[in-house]
Amino acid sequence: MSGPLLLVLALLSAMAPFATDMYLPAFTDLAADLGTSASSVQLTLTTFLFGLAAGQLVIGPLSDRFGRRGPLLLATAVATAAGVLCALTPNIWFLVGARFLQGFSGAAGIVIGRAVAADRVSGAAVARIFSLLASIGGIAPVVAPLAGGALAPLGWRSEFWALTGISALMLIGSLVVVPESLPPERRHTGGLAATGRTVRRLLADRGYVGHTCAFALGFAGLMAYISASPFVIQNVLGLSTTAYTLTFAANALGLLGAGLLTARLVTRVSPRTLLGRGQLAVLVLSAVLLALLAAGAPAVVVLPTLFLLVSSFTFILGTASALAIGRAPDASGTASALMGALQFTLGAIVSPLVGLGGEDTALPMCLTLVVATLLGIAATRLAPRSAPSAAPAEAGAPSTAR
Numbered sequence: 507m508s509g510p511l512l513l514v515l516a517l518l519s520a521m522a523p524f525a526t527d528m529y530l531p532a533f534t535d536l537a538a539d540l541g542t543s544a545s546s547v548q549l550t551l552t553t554f555l556f557g558l559a560a561g562q563l564v565i566g567p568l569s570d571r572f573g574r575r576g577p578l579l580l581a582t583a584v585a586t587a588a589g590v591l592c593a594l595t596p597n598i599w600f601l602v603g604a605r606f607l608q609g610f611s612g613a614a615g616i617v618i619g620r621a622v623a624a625d626r627v628s629g630a631a632v633a634r635i636f637s638l639l640a641s642i643g644g645i646a647p648v649v650a651p652l653a654g655g656a657l658a659p660l661g662w663r664s665e666f667w668a669l670t671g672i673s674a675l676m677l678i679g680s681l682v683v684v685p686e687s688l689p690p691e692r693r694h695t696g697g698l699a700a701t702g703r704t705v706r707r708l709l710a711d712r713g714y715v716g717h718t719c720a721f722a723l724g725f726a727g728l729m730a731y732i733s734a735s736p737f738v739i740q741n742v743l744g745l746s747t748t749a750y751t752l753t754f755a756a757n758a759l760g761l762l763g764a765g766l767l768t769a770r771l772v773t774r775v776s777p778r779t780l781l782g783r784g785q786l787a788v789l790v791l792s793a794v795l796l797a798l799l800a801a802g803a804p805a806v807v808v809l810p811t812l813f814l815l816v817s818s819f820t821f822i823l824g825t826a827s828a829l830a831i832g833r834a835p836d837a838s839g840t841a842s843a844l845m846g847a848l849q850f851t852l853g854a855i856v857s858p859l860v861g862l863g864g865e866d867t868a869l870p871m872c873l874t875l876v877v878a879t880l881l882g883i884a885a886t887r888l889a890p891r892s893a894p895s896a897a898p899a900e901a902g903a904p905s906t907a908r
Contacts, residue, residue: 557609566843637824716889784821
């Protein structure tokens, strides 16, 4: 896969962190300007996440039927228009609706981006590409709030204009770089009935369900860290805002480095082995982190442990997603859609959970990390080690043998 295509796919997959994290610093100004409450402003984030999950469930199967390029270009154009609507919103309820549309259409970049990668490569190469996408995408949660903070003096509307520009860049990149990766002879026909049969087949496949759950639970653990890290690093460890920013950036670079390492290792070590080692590393490091924080260890001891913990997530996310979608080479769009919907649903659930204990404790974050990883290990054990058998062609669908 070419470098430009990989970069565009990574940009498409970064839609969620850009659209969720960039305008967080402006929540207070947004509420004051529109004359609304903080809970109503938070609703704009909730509706975006719901739109993101729903959009994947719709757009993924559509891309299996009509191809990847057409739905991707149309949805990305709509996401660009939705960004304009957000920037020009006259009131909070208009913004709530525009954010749902932005999430629904922006989901195309995530679900179709994974499907394009799965269409173009197979075997261990899928895990390699997905690991690179996960590592590059890991930088977005760092860049987004920094960009939002830099734009804050210009007003909250400037942040939505910036999101519009990012969506436009995604549209241009998709138009110029992303090819049609699903030829007509491999597309599904049969409408909703065929899609329903595909979904039922995927949900009956232990390998797909196990690896999908392992991926989503790994993402939930990463979201637990992202959501709780400001409080843990600043309130619990007592570091400054600048130190927190530098720590968060360093951990993001750790994600990137681990992704590059995974991409090299996967050519010599099986993706399932790397997945298991990544889960074990996260589990052990989460337990160590909990013990260190409970003992009141200084930041100089805690932060290296946190760096290794965050970096280890790449071994889970890249390999588990590749193993899951690899179970359905004939329906990678639908497989990616179900995986993405579960991913962001769990992420939305976990984010508030880590704050239940208050702002001065790391216990909820550490417990969430341990529980999510244990469940992920159990899900991986549910999946058989054997490769998927050839999927039967759906009614009206051609053979998908490559």
